[in-house]
Each structure stands twice: as structure tokens, then as C-alpha cells.
Amino acid sequence: MTSTAQDLHPAPTLQPGRTILELNGLEKRYPGTHALKPVHLAFKAGEIHAIVGENGAGKSTLIKLLTGVMPRTSGEVIWEGKPAALATPYEAMALGINAVHQEVVLCRHLTVAANMFLGEEESRFGLLQQRAMVKEAQKIIDGLGFDLPAHVVLGDLTIGQQQLIAAARATVRGTKFLIFDEPTAYLTRKEADQLFKLIRRLKGEGVTIIYISHRMEEVFELADRVSVLRDGTLVGTRNIAETDEPELVKLMINRSIEQIYHKEHFTPGATIVETRNLSGKGFENVSVTVRAGEIIGLYGLIGAGRSEFVTTLYGRHKKSAGQIFWQGKEVQVNSEHDAIRLGMALAPESRRDQGLCLNLPVGMNLNLPIYKRISSNLLISGAKEKVEADRQIADLRIKTPTRNALASSLSGGNQQKIVIGKWLAHGAKLFIFDEPTVGVDVGTKAEIYRLFSTLLSKGAGIILISSYLPEVYELADTLHVFRRGKLVATHGFRTASHEDILGQALAEKQEKSGGQK
Amino acid sequence: MSTEAIPAEKPKRNFNALFGLTLLGLLLLMWIVLAFATPSFATALNITNLLRQGSLIAILAVGQTFVIITGGIDLSVGAIVGFTTVIVALLINAGWPIWAAVFVTLLVGVAIGLFHGFGIVKMGLPPFIITLATMTSLRGIGLLMTNGNSISINSDPFQAFSRGSLAGIPYLFWMVILVAVPSYIFLHHTRWGRYLFSVGSNAEAARLSGVNVPRTIYMAYVLSGLLAAFVGVLLASRIGIGNPTQGDTYELQAIASSVIGGTSLFGAIGSVHGPLIGSFILSTINNGANLLNVNTFWQRVITGALIIVIVYFDGLRRRGK
Ligand SMILES: Nc1ncnc2c1ncn2[C@@H]1O[C@H](COP(=O)(O)OP(=O)(O)OP(=O)(O)O)[C@@H](O)[C@H]1O
Ligand SMILES: [Mg+2]
Numbered sequence: 088m089t090s091t092a093q094d095l096h097p098a099p100t101l102q103p104g105r106t107i108l109e110l111n112g113l114e115k116r117y118p119g120t121h122a123l124k125p126v127h128l129a130f131k132a133g134e135i136h137a138i139v140g141e142n143g144a145g146k147s148t149l150i151k152l153l154t155g156v157m158p159r160t161s162g163e164v165i166w167e168g169k170p171a172a173l174a175t176p177y178e179a180m181a182l183g184i185n186a187v188h189q190e191v192v193l194c195r196h197l198t199v200a201a202n203m204f205l206g207e208e209e210s211r212f213g214l215l216q217q218r219a220m221v222k223e224a225q226k227i228i229d230g231l232g233f234d235l236p237a238h239v240v241l242g243d244l245t246i247g248q249q250q251l252i253a254a255a256r257a258t259v260r261g262t263k264f265l266i267f268d269e270p271t272a273y274l275t276r277k278e279a280d281q282l283f284k285l286i287r288r289l290k291g292e293g294v295t296i297i298y299i300s301h302r303m304e305e306v307f308e309l310a311d312r313v314s315v316l317r318d319g320t321l322v323g324t325r326n327i328a329e330t331d332e333p334e335l336v337k338l339m340i341n342r343s344i345e346q347i348y349h350k351e352h353f354t355p356g357a358t359i360v361e362t363r364n365l366s367g368k369g370f371e372n373v374s375v376t377v378r379a380g381e382i383i384g385l386y387g388l389i390g391a392g393r394s395e396f397v398t399t400l401y402g403r404h405k406k407s408a409g410q411i412f413w414q415g416k417e418v419q420v421n422s423e424h425d426a427i428r429l430g431m432a433l434a435p436e437s438r439r440d441q442g443l444c445l446n447l448p449v450g451m452n453l454n455l456p457i458y459k460r461i462s463s464n465l466l467i468s469g470a471k472e473k474v475e476a477d478r479q480i481a482d483l484r485i486k487t488p489t490r491n492a493l494a495s496s497l498s499g500g501n502q503q504k505i506v507i508g509k510w511l512a513h514g515a516k517l518f519i520f521d522e523p524t525v526g527v528d529v530g531t532k533a534e535i536y537r538l539f540s541t542l543l544s545k546g547a548g549i550i551l552i553s554s555y556l557p558e559v560y561e562l563a564d565t566l567h568v569f570r571r572g573k574l575v576a577t578h579g580f581r582t583a584s585h586e587d588i589l590g591q592a593l594a595e596k597q598e599k600s601g602g603q604k
Numbered sequence: 605m606s607t608e609a610i611p612a613e614k615p616k617r618n619f620n621a622l623f624g625l626t627l628l629g630l631l632l633l634m635w636i637v638l639a640f641a642t643p644s645f646a647t648a649l650n651i652t653n654l655l656r657q658g659s660l661i662a663i664l665a666v667g668q669t670f671v672i673i674t675g676g677i678d679l680s681v682g683a684i685v686g687f688t689t690v691i692v693a694l695l696i697n698a699g700w701p702i703w704a705a706v707f708v709t710l711l712v713g714v715a716i717g718l719f720h721g722f723g724i725v726k727m728g729l730p731p732f733i734i735t736l737a738t739m740t741s742l743r744g745i746g747l748l749m750t751n752g753n754s755i756s757i758n759s760d761p762f763q764a765f766s767r768g769s770l771a772g773i774p775y776l777f778w779m780v781i782l783v784a785v786p787s788y789i790f791l792h793h794t795r796w797g798r799y800l801f802s803v804g805s806n807a808e809a810a811r812l813s814g815v816n817v818p819r820t821i822y823m824a825y826v827l828s829g830l831l832a833a834f835v836g837v838l839l840a841s842r843i844g845i846g847n848p849t850q851g852d853t854y855e856l857q858a859i860a861s862s863v864i865g866g867t868s869l870f871g872a873i874g875s876v877h878g879p880l881i882g883s884f885i886l887s888t889i890n891n892g893a894n895l896l897n898v899n900t901f902w903q904r905v906i907t908g909a910l911i912i913v914i915v916y917f918d919g920l921r922r923r924g925k
Contacts, residue, residue, distance in 0.1 A: 156812060177814040192812055194805035196872035197798070205802055206813035208795040215793050 106165075107132040107295050108153075108184075108264060113162035115148050117496070119488040122148040124319045125162055130264075135286065135296045137306040137327075140316035140339055141528040142500025143486035146299050147189050149316070150266050153297075154186045155179040177206075185261025187253045189268040189299075189499045189526070195242035195249075200224035202241050203256045231255050231285050246273040247389050254282060258289065265289060266297040269499070271305060272525045275388045275554055276589065283309060301500070301528050302555075303332045315339055340530040347529055348561035349536045351543070352580075353380035355564070358415065359517050359548040360431075362400065365409035369395030370572040372409070377517060377548040382539065384563025385552045387592050392572035393552045394436055397519045401433045402426040432456070432515035434506050436522040436552070442506035443494050450476035450490030452505050456513045479508045482538075484531060499526045507535060511542070518542060519550045524558065536562060556585060568592050623866050623918065627881045634888050642895045650891070652774050656766070656842070658887035659776040660685075660835050663783050664854055665861035665879035667831030670791070670824045672862055675804040675871030676724070676731035678825060680738035681832040681858055684716055685851030687746045688836025693755040693846025702762050706837050713833020714826050716742070721822030731825075739855065746848020755846040766842040776838060780880065783831065788876040800824055804871030860907065861886055864914050885910075 112125035123145040130136055138146050151157040153164065155173045164171050166182055173179050193202045200221040209216045209223075224237035233251050241249060250273050257265055267286070271279045286309060290296060300306055306313055307327060314324040315338040323338050356379030365373045370392035377383050385393045399406050402420035410417055413429050420426050426433070435442045444452055453476050454461060461471040476490040483504045487497055494502060507523050524532045539549055539562065553559045559566055560581065568576040568591045576583075576591045639646040664681050671678045688709050695705035716738060723734035757763065768775045791797035799820045802810040811817050835854075840846055863869065864885060865878025886907060893903040 154812075175814075176812045180814055188812070192806065192809040194802045194809050194872070196805040197801060201798060201802075202809075205798070205810065206815045208798060210795055213794055214789070215795060215798065217793075 105132050106130065107167060109165040111163035111165060113149070113152060113164060114160045115145070115152055115157065116160045119492070120496075122319055123152070126321045128314060128321060128324065130295055130297070131312075132295055133290060133293050134311045135290055135298055135309050137298045137300065137310035137313040138316060139300065139303075139306060139313060139335060141318075141486075141530055142504070142526075143498040144316040144339070144528075145319040146316055147268055147498060148319075150186050150188070150268050150297070150299070153179065153266065154184060156188075180260045183261060183263030184266075185257045185264075186266035186268060187250070187257045187270050189272075191246065191249045191253055191273075193241055193249060193253055193256070196240065198238055198240055199228075199235065199244070199252055200237040202252060203227065203237070203259065207260075227259060228252075228255050231258070232281055245390055247275055247278050250274060251278060251282065254285065258285070262294070264295045264297075266299075268299045269301065269526055270298075271300065271302065273389070275390075276556070277388070277593065279305075301526065301532075303335065303529070306335075307332070317341060336529055339528070347533045347536070348557070349533060349540060350562055351540045352564070353543050355379065355381045356546060359413070360400070361412040363410045363412070365396070365399065365406055365411065367395060367399040367404055367406045370399075370569075373574050375550075375567060375574070377550060379516075379546045379548055380543045381564040382543070382549045382551050382562050384559035384566040385550065385569060386556060386559045386566060386588060387554070387569030389554055391569040391592070393569050394521055395572075396569075397433065397521060397550060397552065398435075400426075401431055401519065427456070427515075430516035431519065432510040432513050432517070433519040434510055434521060434523055436525070443502055445493070445495040447494060448491045449480065449485065449487050449494055449497065449505060452494050453479045453490075453509045453512075456509055475512055479512060482511075483508045483534065500528055500531065503527050504531060504535075507538075511538060515547065517548050517550070519552075521552045522554065523551070524553075524555070556588060560585065560588070570594055624875065624877050624881065627865065627878065627885065627914075631881055631885050631888065634885070634892065638888070638892045638895065642892075644895055645892065648772075650895070652769065654884075654887060654891045655777040656774050657891065658884040659774075659780045660839060660842075661854065661857045661861055661887065662780045662880050662883040663831050663835050663838075664858035665865070665883045666783055666787050666876055667828035668855075668858040669862045669865070669867050669874045669876065669879045670787075670800060671731070671828045672859075672867050672869060673791075673800045673804045673871060673874040674821060674824045675807075676821070676824065677735065677859070677869075678720070678828045678832075679732065679735040679855050680716065680720070680742060681828060681835075682851040682854035682856075683739045683742040683746075684713055684829060684832035685836040685839055685854055686848045687742045688712055688833045689840040689843075689850050690746045690750055690755065690846040690848050692837050692840045693757045694749075696757055696759050696762060697755065702759065709837055710830060710833050713829040713831070713836070715829075716833075717826035717829025718822065720825035720829065721818075724825070725818040725821055743848050750846070750848060757840060757844050757846065762841055763844045766838060776842070779834075779838060783834070784876055784880055791874075791876055796820070796823060801872050804873075857883070857886060860911055864911060866918055 106129045108130045110126050110128045112127060113123065114125045115123040126149065138149070140146050152159045153173065155176045155178050158174060164173055171182060179185065194205065197205070203224045204220050209220055221238050228235050228237055233255060235244070235248055235251065241252065244252070250270060254267070254270060270282055274282060286296060286298070298306070298309055310327050312324060312326055313330065313335065315322050315335060317339060359377050359379055361376045363374050373396050375383060387393050395404065398404055400411065400420065402422045402425050411420055412418070418429065420429070450472065454472055457475065458467060461468050461475055473490070479485070480487060480490060485504045485508065486501050494505060503526055507520065510518060524535060527535065542549060551559060551563060564580050566578045566588070567574050568588055570592055578588065644650055668678055668681060691712050692705050692709040695708060696702065720734055720738065723729045724731055765775055770778060791800070799810065799815050802813070802815055803817055803820045807817055836851070839850060843850070861883035862874070862879040865875065865880065865882030867874035867879060889906055889910065890903055893906065
């Protein structure tokens with residue numbers, strides 16, 4: 088198994104410690120944004136180099152320049168001593184540079200194997216060797232220790248699994264220099280562990296790695312060195328042993344945060360919503376109560392049925408059994424429209440597919456749920472529209488040149504802020520946040536959590552879904568653990584240990600669930 | 605190490621095959637019903653006629669499918685058919701040998717396809733727009749060239765081709781096979797076919813993988829143009845004239861055949877056999893309706909309804925998965 092993998096990664100010729108790639112005043116301007124100011128930085132062969140920075144700091148831009156996805160505005164890239172133009176993705180690949188990009192960029196209609204070999208198919212006499220490719224792909228995936236089939240259509244896998252495939256694919260192409268842009272954002276804990284193992288092994292084989300993440304503990308776990316970008320400027324590079332989290336955060340946002348998880352406890356008020364034995368596609372028998380002023384956390388692996396539960400509650404899918412009570416009265420929620428009218432708001436998990444109109448301006452995206460309120464009679468009030476949008480942009484520190492910029496031109500984390508932000512002005516009673524801080528930087532996370540408190544203080548209730556345990560752990564007044572469509576355990580605020588909760592979500596330990604309902 | 609964990613799910617190709625079989629079943633069912641309902645359906649004359657009618661649209665539908673798989677559309681194919689009947693007629697009447705006239709006519713189709721590729725890739729025009737523009741202007745150019753008249757072709761061997769048959773099957777239908785077999789191999793067994801799907805699925809992902817996206821788009825429209833010119837030659841042979849207004853609504857019939865055959869207008873889903881069967885389903889409806897003396901106006905209504913029904917069930921099937 089290991090031998091296969093080694094065949095795939097011929098040992099690079101450079102000794103560790105030598106410079107493999109050097110950025111010489113690398114710069115990128117987009118119309119209206121100076122995304123990357125001239126950067127000077129040298130990567131040592133065989134190191135894991137983390138890059139951190141706020142949303143919109145220019146991390147992904149840097150990666151796009153290195154992989155030939157975007158042309159640079161000026162500056163030089165020196166690869167193994169020689170300048171490299173890196174004008175096309177193909178050129179970067181030929182050098183052995185490849186990246187796992189922030190959003191999964193694969194073809195969901197093709198099979199896993201077809202995706203792995205896209206652009207470099209094996210063929211004989213012009214005919215594709217499909218069987219051979221599936222076998223080969225399976226060998227690579229197995230060799231990496233991922234438990235995934237190579238012959239299925241990619242779209243049938245979860246986002247996290249797709250991300251693993253993207254990683255597997257990149258290891259085939261980026262034989263010398265591999266970049267991971269927030270790879271764990273959509274991964275479950277188990278998948279993330281698999282990925283870390285892979286990254287360490289690649290490092291052992293001499294591959295140089297850039298690792299981008301908003302999760303500080305990952306940076307400290309993996310990296311040898313870390314560089315910080317702020318507003319497109321490289322503000323520092325540190326050896327990991329000589330720095331700590333507060334220092335990095337301070338470099339990133341130019342101020343310090345004393346507390347990321349801002350938690351205020353309110354006395355719970357009246358019950359807002361209650362489900363009794365609610366069942367539907369992907370989950371069964373879920374009973375949950377949300378009262379005013381409290382956060383209900385739903386933890387579990389991706390695919391455990393949490394999203395299905397909330398979207399059913401929200402009327403997108405039909406329930407198959409059970410009841411929903413809204414402020415004490417039984418209600419039928421047959422559509423999203425019903426849900427919104429009752430006073431629910433949902434910020435969905437997949438920002439690209441469900442949460443955003445990428446081709447519309449930021450302002451329009453933000454105002455979409457409240458056009459009714461900012462219209463007088465038939466016409467939209469232009470002034471109100473501007474005021475509302477600008478207020479959201481300022482409140483959430485959405486990094487955009489104007490409210491008229493297209494949502495697609497924002498950095499990943501800033502897009503996420505729109506998905507959240509558009510519901511804040513809506514004035515709902517129940518807010519459902521599905522993975523609200525995926526890809527969001529520490530500073531903004533703290534702000535979003537603060538906004539939660541504001542919502543609670545106004546008498547709203549929150550359902551918070553997260554696959555990132557610390558988040559639900561530190562914020563939820565009641566924490567429900569989901570596993571395979573069932574609610575398997577319930578805890579109060581910080582009453583169980585991380586290990587117990589993880590165990591319940593994974594069912595690795597025997598089912599001795601503390602505090603089961 | 606993970607062989608056990610692989611879901612026992614069969615590859616999607618089997619679903620495609622199943623869908624193909626259902627369509628084929630539908631086609632056969634229609635034939636059986638018609639054979640019992642009318643005395644004239646199951647006659648050799650009518651069957652060869654049906655095959656000839658269906659063949660032209662079938663070839664167009666294959667070209668159209670290549671384009672639709674990339675997420676585009678080619679509205680110009682009907683106009684190309686009409687235009688190329690004129691070209692081939694003029695060349696033959698000018699005394700060119702048939703093979704040379706046909707070859708140059710096919711090149712005209714390629715050139716039109718290249719122009720579409722240029723408009724989409726270089727000028728950034730949406731496929732709908734650039735092919736819509738060609739659709740109207742090609743017919744105009746044809747009318748200018750002919751002053752609005754039909755050109756009768758004075759070559760008997762050229763016209764004889766469309767009437768001939770081999771092993772009891774009309775030459776025109778053999779042409780479908782001549783197109784379909786290489787198209788099938790091209791689409792499902794070569795990397796270029798794979799690139800058509802990848803561009804339709806996620807052009808950015810294809811680009812990042814080193815796929816030459818512009819070239820793939822050129823390829824799709826060139827193939828569509830080429831096949832449309834080929835159909836123009838066959839049609840000219842069949843009717844014995846060159847006339848720029850021929851092939852009216854062929855583009856819509858080709859798109860309809862493709863869609864009935866399971867091609868997704870959103871791109872990335874499609875096959876060769878589906879559109880072929882689709883086109884013969886359409887021509888069977890027309891043929892059967894004629895034999896049953898159904899008002900031709902109703903034929904259009906039936907065709908429209910059928911498109912909705914089939915595509916709806918296809919969508920259900922996909923979602924149900
Ligand atoms: N295609 C584009 N057109 C215009 N501006 C862009 C484009 N892509 C990125 N930007 C801008 O460039 C800046 C840097 O974006 P980049 O994606 O590099 O940020 P990032 O550090 O990766 O952030 P995140 O952590 O949110 O992913 C942002 O202000 C963004 O709005
Ligand atoms: Mg980014």
C-alpha cells in the first residue's frame with residue numbers, strides 16, 4: 088500500500104532546507120481591489136508552510152497566482168532557481184505544482200476516476216482506458232487511506248468526500264509543491280484526520296506544502312512555519328515553535344481579541360418552536376425545543392441528518408411523521424414561505440448552491456429577504472435599500488469595494504458573511520444557522536457570535552448546526568448529538584467532555600450515552 | 605483495503621442504458637400499435653419512408669447533442685441544412701465532380717462551426733445569440749445567392765443515392781449508422797468526448813485540470829456544423845433541389861429529439877443512442893399521425909405534449925436516484 092504511494096511521488100531532487108520557490112514582489116490587482124501587494128517570500132523544500140489571514144486578505148489570490156489560475160499583475164516567481172511564468176494551470180502542473188482550491192472545483196457529473204485523470208487520461212489508439220483508470224484511481228485512493236469508491240459519480244459523494252478526492256487528485260499532479268486552501272472547512276473530524284495523515288506523509292516524501300486555514304489549532308498541529316497576510320500585505324513569517332495564537336491573531340487583524348467564543352446567558356423565555364417525534368427523509372424521531380434567548384446546538388458528522396432535520400422544519404421537505412408546534416400551537420409548515428411567515432430564518436450550509444445569487448450584487452443579496460419591508464407599495468425604496476445594505480456591510484465588515492460588486496468577486500469568507508447577514512435584518516423569531524462560520528476568519532467569527540447574543544437579547548431563539556465541535560460546545564445552551572439520522576444524546580452547556588461528545592457522534596465507543604433523552 | 609466499503613451501487617451508465625431501453629421500448633410499442641391500427645404502416649414502402657424521414661433529424665440530433673453536452677445550444681443547424689443544399693446544388697451544376705462538391709459543402713459546415721466557436725470563445729457571445737444570428741443571416745445569404753429561386757440539381761447519380769438501399773435498408777439510414785458509430789466512440793471512449801462533458805459540468809474545473817476549454821467548444825460547434833452540412837447534402841439528394849428555405853424548424857426537431865433522448869439542457873448529461881431513438885420517436889409520431897389521418901396541427905400539439913411528458917419522467921428518474 089505504501090509502495091504504491093511512493094511510486095506516485097518520486098522523491099524530489101532538492102534537499103530539505105533549500106529554497107524551492109521564491110516570490111519576488113508578486114502582486115495582483117483586480118479592478119477596484121489591490122488584492123495582493125508586492126510579496127517577498129521564500130518556501131523551503133519539504134516544509135509545511137501555513138498561511139493565515141482575515142477573509143479577503145489575499146490568501147486564495149496568492150494561490151491562484153502560483154497555480155496559473157490567474158495572471159499576476161507584476162513581480163516574479165522563481166521555481167528551483169529559474170523564473171517561471173505560471174501563465175496557465177497546465178504550466179504549473181508540469182512543474183509539479185498543484186492546489187486543492189477553497190471551493191471544490193471538480194466535475195460533479197463525471198465519475199471519481201474520470202475527475203482524477205481529467206486532462207491526463209490514459210488512452211490507447213485514441214480510446215480511453217476506462218477500466219484501467221478506475222483501477223488506478225482506486226489504487227491511489229486506497230493508498231492514501233481514504234475509504235471511497237472510484238467508480239461512482241462524484242456528485243453522489245458528500246462535499247467532504249469530494250474534498251478528499253480533490254486532495255487525492257492534487258497529490259497526483261502536485262508532485263513537488265502542494266497547496267491546500269482551507270481543506271478542512273467541509274470535512275468531518277475523521278476525514279480531517281485522514282487528510283492530516285496524508286499531508287504528513289507527503290511531507291515525509293519531500294513534498295513542499297502550503298496550508299491555508301482559519302483554524303489556529305490546525306496550523307499549530309501541522310505547520311513548520313507560518314506567514315500572515317493582512318490586507319494583501321505580508322506582515323510576518325514565524326517559525327511555529329516561536330509564536331503563539333494570540334500573536335498570530337494580533338498580526339492578522341492588528342488588534343487582539345480577548346475572547347472568540349462570546350457567550351452570554353439569558354434566562355430562557357417562552358417556547359418558540361417544538362418538534363415532537365419529527366421524522367422525514369434522513370432523520371427520524373427528533374424532538375427538540377427552542378426557547379427564546381437560548382442557542383440549541385446540533386452536533387454530528389456531516390450526513391448525520393442535522394441539515395435534513397432543519398430543512399424539513401423549514402418546510403423545504405415533507406415530514407413523514409411527527410408534529411411541529413410554533414409558540415405552543417401545532418402548525419403545518421408546507422413551504423419555506425410558510426416558515427418565513429411564521430418567523431423562521433435559515434442560513435443554509437452550502438453558500439454557493441443555496442445561500443447566494445453569485446451573479447447579483449452584494450447589496451441585492453443582502454436585501455433579498457427584506458424587500459417587502461423596504462418597498463413602499465409596489466416600488467422599492469432605493470434609499471432604504473442602500474441604507475440597509477450599507478449597514479449590513481459595515482456591521483459584518485464585509486470586505487467589498489461597494490454594495491454593487493458582484494457576490495462572485497468576494498473572497499470565500501466574505502461570501503459566507505452575506506449568507507448570514509441577509510437574515511439578520513429580517514427580524515425573525517427563530518434563526519437556524521447551518522455551519523455559519525465555515526471559512527470565516529477568527530475576528531469575524533467573534534463578531535458573528537456577538538451578533539448571536541444580540542439576536543438572543545431581542546428574544547429570538549437560535550438553532551446552531553456545526554461540525555466544528557468547539558463552536559457548538561462553547562455556545563450552545565443545549566447540545567444535541569446526532570448520529571445517522573437519530574438524536575442520540577443531549578447535554579447542557581459544557582456538561583460533557585469533548586471526547587464523550589465525539590464518541591457519541593462517531594459511535595466508536597459503546598453506546599453508554601451520558602444524559603440520553 | 606477499502607473494497608468492502610465500496611457501496612454496491614452500479615455505475616450510472618447502467619441507468620443510461622436502462623433509459624435507452626425504455627425509449628426503445630416506447631418506440632417499438634408505437635410501431636406495434638400502429639401496425640395493428642393501420643393497414644399501411646407495416647408495409648415495406650412505409651417503413652423505408654419512415655427511416656428516410658427520421659434519418660436526417662437523427663444525424664442533426666447527434667451533432668446538437670455534442671453542443672448541448674457542453675452546456676450550449678446550436679439554433680443554426682436548420683439554416684445550415686438549407687444553405688448547404690444551395691452550395692452543393694451550385695457546385696454540382698457548375699460541373700464539379702460529386703465527391704468534390706460534397707467535400708467543399710462539408711467544409712462550409714465546418715467553417716460555420718468555427719465561426720460559432722469564435723463568437724463564443726473570442727467575442728464572449730452566448731451560444732444562443734451567435735447561433736440565432738447565423739440562423740437568420742444564413743437563410744438571408746442563401747436567398748441572396750439564389751434570388752429566392754430553387755436550383756434544380758442536374759445530376760441523376762446524386763439524386764439516386766437517396767433512393768437507393770443496401771440489404772433492404774435505405775442508404776440514408778446507413779448514413780445514420782455511419783455517423784452514430786464513430787460518434788458513440790468519440791463521445792464515450794475518447795478524451796475529447798470526456799472533455800465535452802467536463803466543460804458542460806464545470807468549465808472552471810476543466811480549465812484547472814489542463815483541459816483546453818476553448819478548443820473543446822470549437823470542437824462541439826464544428827461537429828454540429830459539419831453534421832448539419834452533411835444533412836444538407838443528403839436532403840439535396842433527396843429533393844433534388846437547392847433551396848435556402850429548406851430545413852425549416854429542423855433545429856427545433858433536433859433539439860427536441862436530443863432532449864427526448866435524455867440530454868440535459870443544463871449540460872453534462874447526454875448520449876448518442878438517446879437522441880437517435882428520440883428522433884425516430886418524433887418521426888413515427890408524424891408518420892403515424894399521417895396514416896391515421898390526424899390533423900397535422902394536432903401532430904404539433906402531440907409532439908409538444910410528448911416532450912413535456914418524457915422530460916418530466918426523465919427528471920423524476922434522476923431525482924429519485
Ligand atoms: N475575481 C475577482 N474579482 C475582483 N476582486 C476579487 C476577485 N477575487 C478576489 N477578489 C478580491 O480580492 C481580495 C482577496 O481575496 P482572496 O480570495 O484572496 O481572499 P482570502 O484571503 O482567500 O479570503 P478568505 O479567507 O475569505 O478565503 C478580496 O477583497 C476579494 O474581494
Ligand atoms: Mg480564500
